[in-house]
Amino acid sequence: MLPAMPPPVRITVGQEPRSYGVEVGEGLGGLLWALLDRHGISSRRVVVSTAPIWRLVEPALQVPAGTDPVLVPDGERFKLLSNVARIHDGLLKAGADRGTTVVAVGGGVLGDTAGFAAATYMRGIPLVHVPTTLVAQVDSAIGGKVGVNHPLAKNLIGAFHPPRVVIVDPSLLATLARREFRAGLYEVIKYAIIASGALFATVAQSLSALLSRDPGVLIPVIAECCHIKARIVTADEFETGQRRLLNLGHTVGHALESVTKYRRFRHGEAVGYGIVCAARMAEARGALTSEQADAIARLVAQLGPVPPVGDLSSSDVLETIRYDKKVVDGRLHFVLPTGIGAAVVVDDVTSAEIERALACLGLRPGP
Ligand SMILES: NC(=O)c1ccc[n+]([C@@H]2O[C@H](COP(=O)([O-])OP(=O)(O)OC[C@H]3O[C@@H](n4cnc5c(N)ncnc54)[C@H](O)[C@@H]3O)[C@@H](O)[C@H]2O)c1
Ligand SMILES: [Zn+2]
Numbered sequence: 001m002l003p004a005m006p007p008p009v010r011i012t013v014g015q016e017p018r019s020y021g022v023e024v025g026e027g028l029g030g031l032l033w034a035l036l037d038r039h040g041i042s043s044r045r046v047v048v049s050t051a052p053i054w055r056l057v058e059p060a061l062q063v064p065a066g067t068d069p070v071l072v073p074d075g076e077r078f079k080l081l082s083n084v085a086r087i088h089d090g091l092l093k094a095g096a097d098r099g100t101t102v103v104a105v106g107g108g109v110l111g112d113t114a115g116f117a118a119a120t121y122m123r124g125i126p127l128v129h130v131p132t133t134l135v136a137q138v139d140s141a142i143g144g145k146v147g148v149n150h151p152l153a154k155n156l157i158g159a160f161h162p163p164r165v166v167i168v169d170p171s172l173l174a175t176l177a178r179r180e181f182r183a184g185l186y187e188v189i190k191y192a193i194i195a196s197g198a199l200f201a202t203v204a205q206s207l208s209a210l211l212s213r214d215p216g217v218l219i220p221v222i223a224e225c226c227h228i229k230a231r232i233v234t235a236d237e238f239e240t241g242q243r244r245l246l247n248l249g250h251t252v253g254h255a256l257e258s259v260t261k262y263r264r265f266r267h268g269e270a271v272g273y274g275i276v277c278a279a280r281m282a283e284a285r286g287a288l289t290s291e292q293a294d295a296i297a298r299l300v301a302q303l304g305p306v307p308p309v310g311d312l313s314s315s316d317v318l319e320t321i322r323y324d325k326k327v328v329d330g331r332l333h334f335v336l337p338t339g340i341g342a343a344v345v346v347d348d349v350t351s352a353e354i355e356r357a358l359a360c361l362g363l364r365p366g367p
Pocket of ligand 1: 050052053056057074075076079106107108109110112132133134135136139140141142143144145146155172173174175176177180267
């Protein structure tokens with residue numbers, strides 16, 4: 001007999017009257033339409049997805065026979081206004097009006113793009129996220145940030161458009177490529193370091209079960225990440241304070257992605273390097289013990305092979321960091337762990353500190 005699955009976890013994000021629910025549970029996709037009914041989502045719904053994602057996940061979703069989704073090209077290089085326009089076209093063709101709900105089925109790219117289309121169609125129509133990657137389930141589907149890239153800058157064009165509900169079904173991850181799955185685990189480690197020593201210990205102790213997507217480990221880990229993100233964005237909806245902690249590893253991570261023209265790393269892999277860099281900086285400042293910094297570096301390394309950085313120059317990375325959009329009022333805000341389960345935002349890091357930490361990662365000094 002199969003073990004009974006735990007009941008779904010229900011999490012509330014935000015404050016009334018703009019709060020919404022996140023439901024996490026194995027097989028929830030198979031109840032999708034009924035769940036949306038239960039959440040009071042209007043019955044006029046348009047599914048937005050990409051052809052490769054829809055082909056894989058549609059069999060696991062309860063949608064009415066004959067559902068005709070709006071499908072847009074797949075991938076980060078299509079996370080552009082042109083895809084938003086395609087979704088608007090599809091919504092118009094489907095006769096969508098202000099009472100129609102966009103049901104976004106896909107990873108972070110699709111969710112951000114369809115979310116922005118929903119935010120702008122008729123000045124905003126309701127949105128539901130059905131995330132299908134680990135990154136989307138633990139991160140991008142929660143928090144209300146939607147948007148697309150400008151050819152010259154990532155995520156430059158966007159809005160805050162919180163969903164009405166988020167349905168997280170970890171069984172949808174079964175078809176996800178190993179590398180994509182591992183990329184999401186770096187974000188899981190990020191949550192653990194900023195907010196939960198217990199989550200860090202679970203990931204470290206159950207890594208092989210997690211990597212094999214054992215639902216007994218995977219579901220509580222995803223639910224815990226959703227809890228952490230929900231707590232943080234509820235406290236700071238528009239990213240003026242605590243929400244910045246979610247950028248742990250992202251300043252250096254984004255710079256590594258940028259200097260390699262977004263071709264070498266999955267986003268999470270670059271964040272993995274960024275997390276270790278932040279840990280080494282915190283260690284050098286005495287904010288983190290060497291044992292803690294080593295434990296972080298070890299867990300990141302255990303997630304598996306990542307593309308090398310030995311050919312990259314630390315001064316190129318530093319240069320890119322200076323242009324990072326997190327430079328607020330000319331000051332660079334950096335998230336540093338102060339323990340395993342706690343972090344702070346500082347604004348006084350020096351180039352020399354960053355360079356020393358980049359050297360620990362193996363980047364070559366100088367231009
Ligand atoms: N809005 C936010 O707060 C937020 C937070 C984090 C990341 N993001 C954004 O998310 C994006 C990255 O998201 P991502 O990592 O999910 O990448 P992605 O959406 O490109 O998905 C990665 C790949 O997985 C495939 N895929 C999706 N679901 C699948 C499934 N169930 N089975 C098999 N393959 C599947 C996709 O086709 C794609 O090729 C970035 O654009 C980033 O800016 C946004
Ligand atoms: Zn990220």
